[in-house]
Amino acid sequence: MATTTNYGWTTPDDTALVKDGASAIRTLGSSVDTTTKNLNPETTLGDISFRSSSANVKTRLGIGSTGNVLTVAAGVPSWAAPAGGGMTLLSTTTLTGASTTISGISQDYINLQLVITGVTASANFVTLIKINNQTTLSSYGTVESNAGTVTTNNSNNGMIEIGGASAGLSSDADNVACYLFYNYTSSTNYKVFTGTYGITKSAGGNLSGMSGGAFRSNTAMTSFVLAPSSGTFSTGTALLYGVK
Amino acid sequence: MIRIHNTQTDKVIDREMTDAEFAEHEATQAKFAAAKAEAEAKAQAKAELLERLGITADEAKLLLA
Numbered sequence: 447m448a449t450t451t452n453y454g455w456t457t458p459d460d461t462a463l464v465k466d467g468a469s470a471i472r473t474l475g476s477s478v479d480t481t482t483k484n485l486n487p488e489t490t491l492g493d494i495s496f497r498s499s500s501a502n503v504k505t506r507l508g509i510g511s512t513g514n515v516l517t518v519a520a521g522v523p524s525w526a527a528p529a530g531g532g533m534t535l536l537s538t539t540t541l542t543g544a545s546t547t548i549s550g551i552s553q554d555y556i557n558l559q560l561v562i563t564g565v566t567a568s569a570n571f572v573t574l575i576k577i578n579n580q581t582t583l584s585s586y587g588t589v590e591s592n593a594g595t596v597t598t599n600n601s602n603n604g605m606i607e608i609g610g611a612s613a614g615l616s617s618d619a620d621n622v623a624c625y626l627f628y629n630y631t632s633s634t635n636y637k638v639f640t641g642t643y644g645i646t647k648s649a650g651g652n653l654s655g656m657s658g659g660a661f662r663s664n665t666a667m668t669s670f671v672l673a674p675s676s677g678t679f680s681t682g683t684a685l686l687y688g689v690k
Numbered sequence: 691m692i693r694i695h696n697t698q699t700d701k702v703i704d705r706e707m708t709d710a711e712f713a714e715h716e717a718t719q720a721k722f723a724a725a726k727a728e729a730e731a732k733a734q735a736k737a738e739l740l741e742r743l744g745i746t747a748d749e750a751k752l753l754l755a
Contacts (some may be wrong), residue, residue, distance in 0.1 A: 510699065536697050542691070544691065544707065545715065548695050572722070603725075605718075675720055675722035675723075
């Protein structure tokens with residue numbers, strides 16, 4: 447029997463009988479099918495493949511997690527979290543409704559940075575951050591400059607408030623807040639955070655502040671629930687970064 | 691309505707609140723409404739006291755320093 451040059455598929459010899467043609471075509475087709483599958487082992491959106499130790503057989507590599515990078519381990523490609531340095535954008539979430547939850551947070555980083563911008567609501571409000579949807583475990587202190595007057599506040603409300611009682615009106619969209627949560631995967635220690643925020647107030651004066659506190663829980667942080675203290679979100683964006 | 695964004699799958703689900711979630715939402719908003727009312731009442735009382743005394747907030751600070 448003759449075979450093809452590259453994949454060794456069996457083909458009829460020049461002297462083969464015509465009556466054996468159907469069988470020969472079936473054998474060739476089956477070989478082509480097997481080879482094609484071996485060269486295309488991907489099964490799911492985002493899969494890639496690479497050469498295995500066997501000729502003409504590729505190995506499937508399933509899509510990695512958000513923020514993963516392609517690396518090499520034990521001589522073959524694999525997906526992994528970045529080894530160190532820099533920030534990785536994990537998600538961009540549009541705020542809406544009575545609350546917006548950012549869940550399934552990757553546990554592959556050292557710190558988390560949450561940036562919240564352009565938040566407005568259907569009523570005058572402050573933005574609340576509930577870590578792991580907890581309403582009793584966050585406490586913090588703030589220093590605020592509100593239209594030139596500096597005040598200090600402390601809160602044991604259990605949730606993080608951005609801007610406190612001095613926040614702007616429901617439509618004051620020119621606002622930004624940035625919070626850094628340290629060692630957020632720890633299951634043995636409390637987690638601490640620092641934050642800064644600023645709001646341009648349409649009623650006059652600007653608000654800027656700094657906040658620092660703790661999430662008094664030994665459970666790893668896996669989600670944030672953002673909610674307005676009154677009404678529902680109209681606009682707003684939350685960017686979550688993993689920090690190495 | 692609430693939104694849940696799973697960062698692992700990047701899937702976004704918008705759905706109505708469950709009864710428990712709605713109760714928690716109401717409690718949270720009531721808590722902050724009460725805190726806001728208390729702060730406003732305190733500020734109002736302070737302003738009225740200053741007016742009765744006929745001094746400014748800065749002058750009151752000076753007295754207490």
